[in-house]
């Protein structure tokens with residue numbers, strides 16, 4: 001009996017019980033599809049976190065004021081103080097590993113344009129803020145450092161602000177808005193960044209010169225944060241240490257005084273990606289269990305089938321089939337079921353992944369690895385466990 | 396005459412642990428080429444056991460069986476399968492067809508396990524066998540669309556298709572009414588006239604009288620073995636019977 005015959009006999013047997021064949025396959029289909037979908041969705045979320053981090057600028061170094069930051073309770077020795085513009089200047093003068101440093105002043109403000117109004121965050125910074133945070137300009141221009149010096153009343157706004165105040169497709173460059181009653185000229189619109197890592201809307205921002213925000217909106221000389229950008233990702237650790245040393249000297253504090261906090265983007269990105277790694281593993285584990293359950297389902301159905309088909313087996317042997325032929329027939333049936341189920345499951349899994357990705361606005365990353373894993377596993381279950389079990393019962 | 400099957404002192408004992416069932420207690424028989432044998436006997440006398448042994452479905456506890464000079468009593472399972480495939484054609488009481496499968500595919504079944512026969516040849520031989528049993532117009536009917544008599548004729552075609560040395564039929568008319576039984580016997584008689592060796596098991600005297608030779612089993616032994624003087628012709632008997640329109644619907 002040749003392979004072609006074998007395949008024909010097996011297919012015929014499977015077709016005769018098309019519904020049962022389908023039910024048997026269903027276990028594999030669901031198992032494979034869920035493994036692929038889970039891995040793709042998990043990988044997708046991980047990739048999206050990573051890309052949003054790199055969009056933020058992976059060389060970014062952020063300095064916050066000291067211990068009072070942590071939950072509002074001052075656990076430090078009392079030496080901590082606000083950041084000052086002098087700290088920024090000290091870093092600017094003494095650092096060797098930075099391409100830029102800027103103070104950041106932040107204000108919650110009411111924006112008004114005509115009859116529309118919207119509340120948003122206004123960030124005041126130097127002109128190099130756009131480079132440090134890797135912000136693109138969609139239309140218009142950035143402000144210059146001389147505008148910072150002059151405390152010019154200009155600003156750039158994010159797309160959410162555009163939508164809320166001017167409507168979705170309008171270009172408000174050149175128009176004027178009132179920020180906490182102070183009139184500002186809109187000189188640019190920021191490129192869209194989407195949701196941030198904490199789910200916050202990164203397009204709901206206004207960026208204006210540092211001095212303008214300080215004087216016009218805050219009315220104080222406070223520096224809430226200092227942002228800096230290391231020359232490269234490799235030196236970002238060394239740059240952090242450098243800033244630390246400069247600030248300790250400038251503030252006359254020791255390393256244990258917790259006068260300030262430094263966060264680097266790579267630190268945050270490591271933390272987040274280890275969280276999402278855990279999530280991917282968890283999802284894959286759940287999907288793997290469903291694959292195993294699917295496999296057990298197949299074996300179960302096949303056992304019943306064999307008991308039911310003893311008459312057929314007896315007949316085939318009476319007309320001259322060797323036990324080898326019968327074994328091969330059942331093996332082939334198992335292979336056909338698990339491979340067909342695997343293919344359908346893979347397609348379904350890819351479909352679900354893409355559908356889910358579209359729904360969530362989320363890049364779904366279908367890795368060949370997940371397909372190979374799911375498919376290989378289903379075949380192993382189908383062929384080895386099931387086929388050999390069934391075969392053994394025949395002979 | 397040439398013996399196609401020869402059984403020498405066949406003993407078959409089923410060991411059921413506590414009890415031993417002595418199904419055959421020393422059977423000596425020769426089946427010759429062109430024979431048409433009916434095996435009779437009470438239930439439990441060992442008829443089916445004997446058929447299974449000469450049909451290579453089972454091996455004797457002791458004794459010798461030669462099929463076409465092959466010493467099959469000592470063959471292993473695979474060699475027995477080959478002998479069954481090439482030299483034996485079985486017909487069972489309960490037809491034993493594959494369900495939801497066409498008549499043609501059922502008849503092709505033994506040839507599938509013969510590696511020397513191509514797919515084309517297989518179909519050709521199967522069609523010819525179905526023609527011989529009068530089912531040329533039912534090739535693609537599924538088994539569940541056929542009457543009992545038609546199903547048994549498919550089974551006979553399946554037994555014929557590999558040109559076996561002998562056709563073994565264990566109570567082939569056991570499930571059929573008289574008229575349909577005679578129609579089956581008519582087919583067997585035609586096949587025998589054409590030279591086929593046939594052995595059937597039957598409980599019915601009239602069916603046995605349509606065969607050329609009768610053998611009677613009792614308690615695992617042959618107690619009678621004689622030639623039938625004037626075998627009844629099934630065709631003539633059918634002609635005498637009142638026509639039944641729906642007998643083979």
Ligand SMILES: Nc1ncnc2c1ncn2[C@@H]1O[C@H](COP(=O)(O)OP(=O)(O)OP(=O)(O)O)[C@@H](O)[C@H]1O
Pocket residue numbers: 409411416417418436437438439440441442443444445
């Ligand atoms: N596989 C088996 N295991 C145990 N005992 C068996 C087996 N097959 C047959 N027997 C026993 O062997 C004896 C002969 O059985 P066999 O089937 O040959 O009878 P038979 O003449 O064909 O009867 P019937 O006319 O009812 O078909 C019986 O007592 C039966 O119970």
Ligand SMILES: [Mg+2]
Pocket residue numbers: 442443444565
């Ligand atoms: Mg019997």
